[in-house]
Amino acid sequence: MTKTTFYNFTLFDGTGDTEDTDSWMTIDDETGKIIDKGKGDAPQSDQSIDLEQQFVMPGFINVHCHITSHPDMFNGGGDESETESAIFALQSLRQLLKSGVTFVRECGTRYDIDIKLKRMMDNGSLTHVPNLLPSGRAFSMTGGHGDGPHSAYLVDSPDEMRKSVRQNLKNGAKIIKMMATGGVMTPNDYMEDPQLSVEEMRAGILEAHHKGLKVAAHAEGNPGIQNAIDAGVDSIEHGFYVTEDEAQQMIDKGIFLTPTLNAELAIPEEGTGILPDWEVAKAQNAIDDTYNNLKKAFKMGVKFTCGTDAGTPFNGFDKTPRECELLTRVGMSPAEAYRCSSINSATLCGIQEERGTLEIGKFADFQVLREDPLADVKAVQQEDKAVYLNGKREF
Ligand SMILES: [Zn+2]
Numbered sequence: 001m002t003k004t005t006f007y008n009f010t011l012f013d014g015t016g017d018t019e020d021t022d023s024w025m026t027i028d029d030e031t032g033k034i035i036d037k038g039k040g041d042a043p044q045s046d047q048s049i050d051l052e053q054q055f056v057m058p059g060f061i062n063v064h065c066h067i068t069s070h071p072d073m074f075n076g077g078g079d080e081s082e083t084e085s086a087i088f089a090l091q092s093l094r095q096l097l098k099s100g101v102t103f104v105r106e107c108g109t110r111y112d113i114d115i116k117l118k119r120m121m122d123n124g125s126l127t128h129v130p131n132l133l134p135s136g137r138a139f140s141m142t143g144g145h146g147d148g149p150h151s152a153y154l155v156d157s158p159d160e161m162r163k164s165v166r167q168n169l170k171n172g173a174k175i176i177k178m179m180a181t182g183g184v185m186t187p188n189d190y191m192e193d194p195q196l197s198v199e200e201m202r203a204g205i206l207e208a209h210h211k212g213l214k215v216a217a218h219a220e221g222n223p224g225i226q227n228a229i230d231a232g233v234d235s236i237e238h239g240f241y242v243t244e245d246e247a248q249q250m251i252d253k254g255i256f257l258t259p260t261l262n263a264e265l266a267i268p269e270e271g272t273g274i275l276p277d278w279e280v281a282k283a284q285n286a287i288d289d290t291y292n293n294l295k296k297a298f299k300m301g302v303k304f305t306c307g308t309d310a311g312t313p314f315n316g317f318d319k320t321p322r323e324c325e326l327l328t329r330v331g332m333s334p335a336e337a338y339r340c341s342s343i344n345s346a347t348l349c350g351i352q353e354e355r356g357t358l359e360i361g362k363f364a365d366f367q368v369l370r371e372d373p374l375a376d377v378k379a380v381q382q383e384d385k386a387v388y389l390n391g392k393r394e395f
Contacts, residue, residue: 004045004046005026005027005045005047006026006049006056007023007051008024008042008050008053010055011056012335012338012374013057013358014338015357015359017335020039021039025037027364028391032364032391034391035361037360054370056358056368057373058365059102059387060100060101060103060341060367061103061104062104062306062310062323063305063348064307064308065104066107066309066311067089067106068080068092068109068311069312071310071312071314071316077110082110082111086113090117092310093117095316097128097387097389098318099319100380100385101320102131103346103351105133106132107237107309108146108152109137109151111150112136112168114132114135118174128389128394131365133349134173134174135177136171137151138178138179139165139178139179140153140179140195141156141196141200143188144196145181161196161201162206162207169208175208175213175215176204177215177218178215178233179217180194180225181218181224183220184267184312192222192224196227198231201215201231214235214348216258217231217233217237220241220286221241222241229246233255234255234256235257235348236257238263239258239294240286240289240294242257242297248300251301251303256303256305257294257305258305258307259304262308262309262326263308263309264283264287267282267284267312268284268287271313291330298332299331303344303347306340307345308322321381322381324337324338325337325377325378325381334376334377343356344356364388366388
């Protein structure tokens with residue numbers, strides 16, 4: 001076994017609210033896991049790396065991405081061939097990694113490309129990309145949110161849902177994404193439109209849970225959020241109009257909330273005059289309500305995760321650091337925002353034993369920053385940060 005020791009840095013390990021100055025951490029080069037860490041004089045190692053008093057924190061886990069969707073094409077790139085989409089997906093993954101994201105949960109991928117890429121990662125033929133939890137295509141009703149070319153299973157009964165979820169799991173999906181409401185990006189549906197029914201969602205959720213896998217529901221307004229809770233989902237995605245009553249149910253049932261704030265903000269911020277007026281208006285109208293509702297939910301104790309919905313208009317694959325800043329606008333400290341993007345997201349993905357904090361026994365997925373991330377949440381937006389995956393430098 002050869003070992004590498006990093007030393008002379010301040011560590012935010014993601015377990016609490018504080019940092020440790022003058023830290024060191026030793027990685028087993030073969031497994032990429034942290035085998036020892038401490039403060040002060042570092043032990044002898046095969047290789048020693050001086051981090052020159054910079055700041056180390058866990059890599060981000062982004063739990064809501066669409067690696068085949070184009071943020072700069074207003075149809076999301078829906079007319080692309082599978083080859084074009086696959087190449088774009090690779091570029092997306094590299095961009096995510098460069099921004100500090102070391103683990104990605106997909107929430108709907110065209111042509112099931114994430115499942116195919118994950119297979120290549122597992123057999124070692126695809127490297128230098130973040131780890132991936134693939135969703136395959138999302139589940140939508142006919143004409144519902146996400147009903148686009150090669151991007152969704154269209155299901156219109158519990159039986160159709162059951163069969164399609166079984167097929168997706170057979171293909172290799174490790175998380176199921178369902179559309180419980182309309183959304184911002186589709187012209188003929190609205191956030192308050194309920195879409196898949198409780199019965200339809202429940203049939204698919206049962207199948208996923210039988211395999212120990214989680215289900216995420218796109219649910220922006222009501223009654224769809226309540227429908228998703230009633231059906232038994234594991235996370236509410238967006239949740240812009242979550243009520244206090246729903247927040248309490250989510251706390252009681254351990255349901256996570258992924259607010260995807262940058263997705264919502266990017267449309268009015270950058271899309272005015274470019275995107276259709278109806279789309280800008282839909283997003284703008286929701287923003288004030290969103291922050292009010294989410295502030296309440298966070299204060300009550302709902303567990304938040306970090307996802308950007310990367311791939312939606314003007315919402316590229318480098319926005320996870322910005323999402324942390326937006327999470328502080330919901331009333332979080334920087335440390336709380338980073339825990340959303342690390343341990344909370346790891347727990348939602350079921351990888352909390354191996355990733356999500358920088359503790360002994362876990363993979364050394366981390367980023368190195370010049371400025372103190374606890375003092376300023378914008379410190380993580382540093383563009384030339386160093387990013388390590390399994391203890392190896394990628395950027
Ligand atoms: Zn999405």
